Amino acid sequence: MSFNLPGPESLKILKKGPSLFKYGAEYEDMVKAAEKQGQKAPPQMINARGEGSYVIDADGNRIIDFHSGWASNPLGNANPEIVETVYAALKQYGFIYEHRLRYDLAEVLAGISPGGKLTRTNFEISGTEAAEAAVTYALKHTGRPLIIAFENQFHGDSIATRMLGSNRGAHRRKGFEAWRGGVITVPWPISYNIPAGMTFEQYTDYVLWYIDTFVCEKVADPESIAGIIAEPLLSEGGNWMPHPKFMPGLKKLCEKYGWVFISDEVLSGMGRSGKWWAIEHDGVSPDLVVIGKHLTGGIEPIAAVIGTEEVLAHNDGHSGSTFAGTPAGCAAALKTIEIMKRDNLVPRADTLGKKCLERMRKWEKEFSIIGQARGRGFLLGATVVEKTTGKPDIGVALAVVNEALKRGAWLIWDTEPQFRLYPAMNIDEEVLEKGLTITEESIREVELHYTPSDYPFWTTGILW
Ligand SMILES: Cc1ncc(COP(=O)(O)O)c(C=O)c1O
Structure with a gap:
C-alpha cells in the first residue's frame, strides 16, 4: 500500500505556509530543490487527528506513528484517560497558583526517582528551561562558574542550551559562538564511525582521560568547574548507547572533583529506555x-528538575516561569505515571524493545545501507550508510524515512544519517510489527532501487 502524500487537502494547507510562518517557504523550497534534481516532491502531510499509535492526516490517510510527538506521547496520541483528567483539572482549577497537585506530583516523582534519592522538585515548562535550570542549580550549589557539556548532545535551542550542546554542530551555533561563556565542551563517545580508528572502548577511555587530564590540567582548574551535564543515552542525533564504562567514569570524575552530575533525561527518561531513568x-x-x-503523556507542557537534598534543599538558584507546574500539567503527569505503573509499561518497553532490536540487528547483515542498529527500550534507531562508500549518509537516511512515510509509517529524521523509531509504550504489538515491516521494506526499496541521483537533495546541502 502506498499513500500519495501530500494529498490534496494537505497540499492546500501547506501552500499557505510561505506567507504565514518564519521561514514558511521551507516546504516550497524543498519541492523546488527536488524538482531541480528531477525528483518527485517529498512526501509530507498535515495532520488532522492523533489517535493512539496512528496519525490521520487532512486527507484521511492513517499512518503508523513512530514519531510520537518527537518522543513525547508515551501513551499514544490523545490518550483519552489523560485528556479526561486534564479536562477535569481545567474545570476545577483553571490556572491558579498554590494548588495541591504540585505537591502530589512532587511526591510521586520523588518515589520513582533514581534510587528514591532525588526527593526535591522544581517545575518548568519545557525541557530547554529545565536543562538550563539544572545548570543554574549546579553553579549555585558549588559556587563555581564552569560546566562540562558534550558537544554532540542536545539540551534545547535557547541561546544558553545551544551552547551546552548542539546535535547539528557548528551550523546551529553559527554567529552565536561568542555566547559560549562558561561551557567547556568535549565529545560524547559514539559507537559507530569512531574517529582516528579507535575502538568504542578506546574512544570512551580517551574522552574520560581528556576530561580528567587535559581539561583539568590545561583548560580549567577543576575547582572552577561546577559539574557535568550528560545525556545518559544520546538521543537526538542518533540514539547512541554509552559504552558501559562511560557514565560510571563520569560519575567517578564528579566524585573526585566535587562536581554535580546532571542527567538530562528529557527524551530518554520516564520509562522510554525500559527503566524509569536511562x-x-x-x-x-x-x-x-x-x-x-x-512527563505529561504529551498532553500538557510541563517539565521538571528533580534533585538530591544536598543539591536542592537550600539552593537559591532562580529558575521557573509563569506557567511552570500548571494544575492541568500536574494532573496529566500524575495520570501518566499512574497508567504507566498500572499497565506495567516500563518493563513492557524493555521487553518489546529488545524484541524489536533483535529484528533490527538482522538488518545490519541483510542490508548494505544499514551500518548499525541501536536500541534500548523504545528508543530505537539505525545509522544509514551509502552503499558504495559505506559512509553514514543523511540523504540515504532521508530516502528511507520518505519511503516509509509513503508506505504508512512515520519515523524521525533530523538532518542526520540515522532514522529513529519512538513507538508509544502502549502500542499494540501487531501495529509495532507492521511499522517495523514497513521500515524494513523501505530499506529494501532504497537499497535495491535508488541510485545516488535519487537520494533527497539534503545531501547536496541546498538548504544548508
Ligand atoms: C535531551 C534533551 N534535553 C532537552 C531538550 C529540550 O526540550 P524541549 O524541546 O521540551 O524544550 C530535548 C528536546 O528534544 C532533549 O532531547
Missing part, C-alpha cells in the same frame, strides 16, 4: 535529573 542502566546515581516530554 541512567539506571549504568548503575549511576545522579544529583539532578532533567525531565520533560513524557
Whole structure:
C-alpha cells in the first residue's frame, strides 16, 4: 500500500505556509530543490487527528506513528484517560497558583526517582528551561562558574542550551559562538564511525582521560568547574548507547572533583529506555535529573528538575516561569505515571524493545545501507550508510524515512544519517510489527532501487 502524500487537502494547507510562518517557504523550497534534481516532491502531510499509535492526516490517510510527538506521547496520541483528567483539572482549577497537585506530583516523582534519592522538585515548562535550570542549580550549589557539556548532545535551542550542546554542530551555533561563556565542551563517545580508528572502548577511555587530564590540567582548574551535564543515552542525533564504562567514569570524575552530575533525561527518561531513568542502566546515581516530554503523556507542557537534598534543599538558584507546574500539567503527569505503573509499561518497553532490536540487528547483515542498529527500550534507531562508500549518509537516511512515510509509517529524521523509531509504550504489538515491516521494506526499496541521483537533495546541502 502506498499513500500519495501530500494529498490534496494537505497540499492546500501547506501552500499557505510561505506567507504565514518564519521561514514558511521551507516546504516550497524543498519541492523546488527536488524538482531541480528531477525528483518527485517529498512526501509530507498535515495532520488532522492523533489517535493512539496512528496519525490521520487532512486527507484521511492513517499512518503508523513512530514519531510520537518527537518522543513525547508515551501513551499514544490523545490518550483519552489523560485528556479526561486534564479536562477535569481545567474545570476545577483553571490556572491558579498554590494548588495541591504540585505537591502530589512532587511526591510521586520523588518515589520513582533514581534510587528514591532525588526527593526535591522544581517545575518548568519545557525541557530547554529545565536543562538550563539544572545548570543554574549546579553553579549555585558549588559556587563555581564552569560546566562540562558534550558537544554532540542536545539540551534545547535557547541561546544558553545551544551552547551546552548542539546535535547539528557548528551550523546551529553559527554567529552565536561568542555566547559560549562558561561551557567547556568535549565529545560524547559514539559507537559507530569512531574517529582516528579507535575502538568504542578506546574512544570512551580517551574522552574520560581528556576530561580528567587535559581539561583539568590545561583548560580549567577543576575547582572552577561546577559539574557535568550528560545525556545518559544520546538521543537526538542518533540514539547512541554509552559504552558501559562511560557514565560510571563520569560519575567517578564528579566524585573526585566535587562536581554535580546532571542527567538530562528529557527524551530518554520516564520509562522510554525500559527503566524509569536511562541512567539506571549504568548503575549511576545522579544529583539532578532533567525531565520533560513524557512527563505529561504529551498532553500538557510541563517539565521538571528533580534533585538530591544536598543539591536542592537550600539552593537559591532562580529558575521557573509563569506557567511552570500548571494544575492541568500536574494532573496529566500524575495520570501518566499512574497508567504507566498500572499497565506495567516500563518493563513492557524493555521487553518489546529488545524484541524489536533483535529484528533490527538482522538488518545490519541483510542490508548494505544499514551500518548499525541501536536500541534500548523504545528508543530505537539505525545509522544509514551509502552503499558504495559505506559512509553514514543523511540523504540515504532521508530516502528511507520518505519511503516509509509513503508506505504508512512515520519515523524521525533530523538532518542526520540515522532514522529513529519512538513507538508509544502502549502500542499494540501487531501495529509495532507492521511499522517495523514497513521500515524494513523501505530499506529494501532504497537499497535495491535508488541510485545516488535519487537520494533527497539534503545531501547536496541546498538548504544548508
Ligand atoms: C535531551 C534533551 N534535553 C532537552 C531538550 C529540550 O526540550 P524541549 O524541546 O521540551 O524544550 C530535548 C528536546 O528534544 C532533549 O532531547
